[in-house]
Amino acid sequence: MLNLDVYLNLRDGDTIAAIATPPGEGGISVIRISGQDSFAVADRVFVGKSSLSASPSHTAHFGKIVDGEGNYVDEVVALTFKNPNSYTCEDVVEVSCHGGYIVTQKVLGMILTAGARAAEPGEFTKRAFLNGRLDLSQAEAVGDLIHSKSEAAYRSSLRQLSGELSREIKGVRDELLNLASLLELELDFSEEDVEFANRKSLEGRLTDALTVVDGLLSSYAVGRVYKEGVRVTIAGKPNAGKSSILNALLREDRAIVSSIPGTTRDTISESVVIDGIVFRLTDTAGLRETADVIERQGVDRAQKEAEQGDILLLVLDLSENYYNGIDPLYSKLERICGAAGIKVIKVWNKLDIHRSGAPRLPDEGRVFYVSALTGEGIEALRKGLLSAVLAADLGETSVVVTSARHRDALSRAGKSLRYSLETLRSGRSGEFVAMDLRAGLNALGEITGEITTDDILNNIFSKFCIGK
């Protein structure tokens, strides 16, 4: 059920070109040309031993880019990919030129003058999807792979690119299609009162399908963590050691994190990578700026900030709180956040000073005793942060949903299947069961792109970078 309009548009469509490599200065830049005129366009500017049109697919050719007046623009290597054996399944030429800003713009400019149109963001990958080389979830994985900022995000997008999610979705869809066909066949023979589909077996198979959908849906909690990281809010009195704990957590990762482009570092927000997952730790301004921290206003502000996050890290000072007791406002903040579904981790600091007699309070499973000074307990805290977001161990082979769009489609599919199951159980006509089944099938089809609209596609590909 490929979108036929788009498909036809594309087949008659123009030839596009863009710089495919990152912007900036480097040894080489690559300009990608795709479309039915790629070879003709490239041959208008490329002068080599032989024309690119006459060259076999998958061959590299040294030559020069020359403008209309015969002026030499750059020395390049041009690479040929004849359809359908290319990234887009169209005729593709890739031109490697010198990787400077001016020279790359010059070469691109020449190619555009020679008849190509500047590609829109994600347009190459969009064509790869429309031509059936990738399904939609794989196409989205290309964008995620490029933008992944952590090992976990990289791993999960790579698995999605390899078609793991697609196969899982396809399995459920195939099963649902079978069930729908059975029900619809039954309708065709309704006069004869035949029952092709045994109700009990139908219910079993539908329940199994729903279990898979629900499983995928629940994997999003982890998938989001993989893809987007975890937002941790730190709250506590100024002398409790919030920043020392932040620094202790950062110690090993500072080099790794700072080398990832695009992770901004400022005084109140720092990123820690634990087992490939990015934790962005933000100090609560509300609790930080006032001397008598846990006053009414402070809690309000801390709560507001904590609600933006996934985890609240409450830092308590063993040396102070042991004798004075815990400020009741701490508990209040904890209670409010807990009720809002935010995971609360309590960290008792200064274990170096108060080793003996640490208050063994009722253990809610997320209490840690550390010394930010000596580093004692910090490793346990790292593991605690990790297990707070990866409570369900998914194992190596489980498929993880990382996209909000997929979660939304799965959620709609689940709803439809549940309706369908209810209708089935209520003994109503197969017609109604099939109707909801179809709705579920369509929702699942949106994930892999069997069912799609221009809006969905534009929304997905406009987020890509130009040249992909």
Added chain:
Amino acid sequence: MLNLDVYLNLRDGDTIAAIATPPGEGGISVIRISGQDSFAVADRVFVGKSSLSASPSHTAHFGKIVDGEGNYVDEVVALTFKNPNSYTCEDVVEVSCHGGYIVTQKVLGMILTAGARAAEPGEFTKRAFLNGRLDLSQAEAVGDLIHSKSEAAYRSSLRQLSGELSREIKGVRDELLNLASLLELELDFSEEDVEFANRKSLEGRLTDALTVVDGLLSSYAVGRVYKEGVRVTIAGKPNAGKSSILNALLREDRAIVSSIPGTTRDTISESVVIDGIVFRLTDTAGLRETADVIERQGVDRAQKEAEQGDILLLVLDLSENYYNGIDPLYSKLERICGAAGIKVIKVWNKLDIHRSGAPRLPDEGRVFYVSALTGEGIEALRKGLLSAVLAADLGETSVVVTSARHRDALSRAGKSLRYSLETLRSGRSGEFVAMDLRAGLNALGEITGEITTDDILNNIFSKFCIGK
């Protein structure tokens, strides 16, 4: 006279790898591998239809990068270049992977683990030079091409890359070699008192060679302007309209300039591109910050800043200076800068207010009447800025020297040839003439790299980016 040690080192040398495309996120990144083990290294991590070692040169292969445990790292296209038909003249494999930070580092990491060494800055181009694919001036042009920030810089580096300068140098060297051989042949037969080289003709040929060297040397004034741009210091009273003139000059180019990466823009320094040449205009802090501007200290500071520049742009206010006369300290600044070889351009502003009766002072060729408000005269000023630095029109085909290293070598060559000419004219033995000729030959040889040392090479290539 290739550096044999380096050459031999290289032949036995290791296989290097680096990311050849700019850092950051894009559709694709390219990792380049060069050296005798390139194919073996690539085959250790690449899984495609056939091994790269067994594939013909200049062919592209779709496949996967896989780690030691069979885990899939990325989908890639690997490109084969068998020696000597590659950028470095060695066996080269170029791997195009997805252009994300993490994924590119992963693939590079796999390749390094598989036996390649991380390449040093410029090491690929250094190998291209050492293996004779490029001469040294061409290798330098690669770096200049990548870093060129203006059309003029791009054009001149491209011409140097195409071997224009090399051919010019080679022409002079060949001629000097002939002359030296003639003189040395004469020495071999000195017993017989033969004169192979007619002194008059020798003098003529030597003079011609010197003229070429001096011509190249003087082209550096323009070459430096092409490559590095022009530093313009603006001085004048606050109300004279310095910033309006700056803005009027900037008007058309703001978009162009701001789109070039690496051109910093702050309140006191702005870049204007005129005919592809970058003019960096700096406001003089000294004259700007004091109310009564042209006092002793102001002139000193303005002078100090102007001396860092190529042009001093003195802005005068027609409406004020016409009646009150020019502050003598203006003239003083002008005189001091003129004496220091800095070109002074006088701009009378506010022509809109004082059209009639503009003081037609003695025209030193660099006086302009403008209205920053209406834009009148600004185009003439742009042309004036341009002609101040391109006084000598070099035409389209002249070779331009853009590198300080080349200028230095040419200057030493010129000195030697002048000595040689003097010695010849003084009637002394051909032996002494030939000695200076040889020194000149060596100096010229440094430009193209016939004569070179490790120090020269390291100095040149360490300025390159990694991956080139």
